[in-house]
Amino acid sequence: MRYLLGLCRSSVRLHVRSCHQSIYSRHSNPRRVGVDLGEKRLEISSGLLARFADGSAVVQLGETSVMVTAVSKTKPSPSQFMPLVVDYRQKAAAAGRIPTNYLRRELGTTDNEILTSRLIDRSIRPLFPAGYFYDTQVLCNLLAVDGVNDPDVLAINAASAALALSDIPWHGPIGAVRVGMVNGELLVNPTRAEMASSSLNLVVAGAPSSQVVMIEASAENVLQQDFCHAVKVGVKHTQQIIHAIQQMVREQKVTKRTPTKMFSVPTEMVEHVRRLSSERIYAVFTDYAHDKISRDEAINKVRLETEEELKEKFPQAEPFEVIESFNAVTKEIFRDLVLNEYRRCDGRELTALRKISCDVDLFKPLHGSALFQRGQTQVSCCAVFRANYIMCVLSGVPISSAVAGVAIGLISKANPDKPTEIEDYRLLTDILGIEDYLGDMDFKLAGTNKGITALQADVKIPGLPLKVVMEAIQQATVAKREILGIMNQCIAKPRERRKENGPVVENVRVPVSKRARFVGPGGYNLRKLQAQTGVTISQVDEETFSVFAPTPGAMNEAQDFIKEICKDDQDHQLEFGAVYTATITEIRDIGVMVKLYPNMSPVLLHNSQLDHKRIKHPSALGLEVGQEIQVKYFGRDPTDGRMRLSRKVLQSPAATVVKTLSEKQSITMGSSSIHRDGSDS
16 A cells, blocks of 8 residues: 555655746756945846746845745636735744744744735836736745845845746746935935834835836825926836846846737627627716716616626626626726716816815814815724823824825726837826726825825736826825815814813822832722723823823812822821721721721731731630731831831730749739638638
């Protein structure tokens, strides 16, 4: 049996080897190219690792290395879209560490890994051929990290090289760089230390002919001209990376596979839909009385009627072909309206904003609240101050200036001779959902009246000319300022004074002698105070506590609570070393609770201070509730402020012996006198 199993395993290995022989030979010759990016050198290599993958590449900058493998099935997917999976993983071992969790293994993906995977996906997805619905997987593994150079941008370049060097159909390569700005100077692929002081974090992915496929940026109010210059510098350096990958592709003589099937819509079905429904679709898109819901309902009504007729006319057609035939005509009519007639489906000009309204202070109990409405889209937002932040907030949140954002869309027409180039285009300001869905770009920009704070561009076509990108930034800047003007009419600057019911913070002094009472056993009083009033209490120093309250009312309630807990009930001035009569109020296993005067809070007299004899329970001494005993006062404990009392010091061994002998002597004398007078004989 073992012999047969061995033969089976051998045959499986031989089959796998025969299937991958051509792939293995294609990657068997390691190649390496270098790209000079300023003072740094980016190295791209392939052919050494992961030779059974359709494509693989390693990109290194400094001592940081990322390996990416790309594979794609040869059978089409049942999905009616491009089933692309990008998975970026950072291994602790790459930094010379062991995972810190108790399992000592990598757990689920982190937020950074997910965001980096999306960054790579957005860069490479637009360059897959239309209708290529084949399961494709791009795996990015961090091999080594030096703590100086970030690996995320390297992973984009490695994914580009892996796809370009594979036989997977893909209209690449692309290149990507990060651009920072330190003291006004632009840095390409800055180190982590440089990024800590950078006012710009721009990642740009470029395609051949200086086109842009992806932009992701955060900035500290960077001026528009500086931001545009940074994009141009970034695109310029991406071209060097693209040329290096193209050189590797030429040397390797890569030939792309011919897919068994490319999903497309039959021309005759599209023509039939055009004859049946084009006028009705056009009527819906030019009826400006429609809102989002009614427009969608009207289009869906036409869709259902058209699809029923298509199924009767073409009974052998696949569901995808029926659906996409209508979608193709709908998209064509919608885009032609913009390109040829300069008309949008809601009647706006191409650069016009939807109607905007703003309102603030909607809910009085909240620290801050606002409603922003643009078209039919509403956003209700509230602001809440944290206890450790309220110290900085007396006048509203002291932001330097207001920030607004806007989305710019694109409707373009490809050059018939060069499908990757744009022949004509229109930019749309403040796009609707349908304009995003049927358009070529979602270009989101945010900033102040002075500069840019964030930008994200998602592109659906193989690339944007730099001219279009610059125009989009300019058009978004104009719209942003218009939105800020509307917002300023509602509220132009932070409030100079806080709201009457806004949060307050005060310091409370609690003497060391009363700290134990203030905190309570196991922090009971503090927890009770916070639960009942909603305040947050933190200790500042030995005798000071900071009390943060969400409203002045909560602060007043908390102050009353604190006064009640810490009220000065020591009406009598106790003298150190003096002896007092104490009343037992409670018997406990560890001692007795006593009061020295009626309105005093009971204090513990521990078993160790009750008597010289070692006792386990006060009942051994015959003590009872209500009994009065003599105690000596030794002041308060300097650490916790507790009153120090002792009964033991009044029960000295010598005094006890003398007292006992005296009692015995008196008893003996009494007995003798009784015998002498014979009264008891």
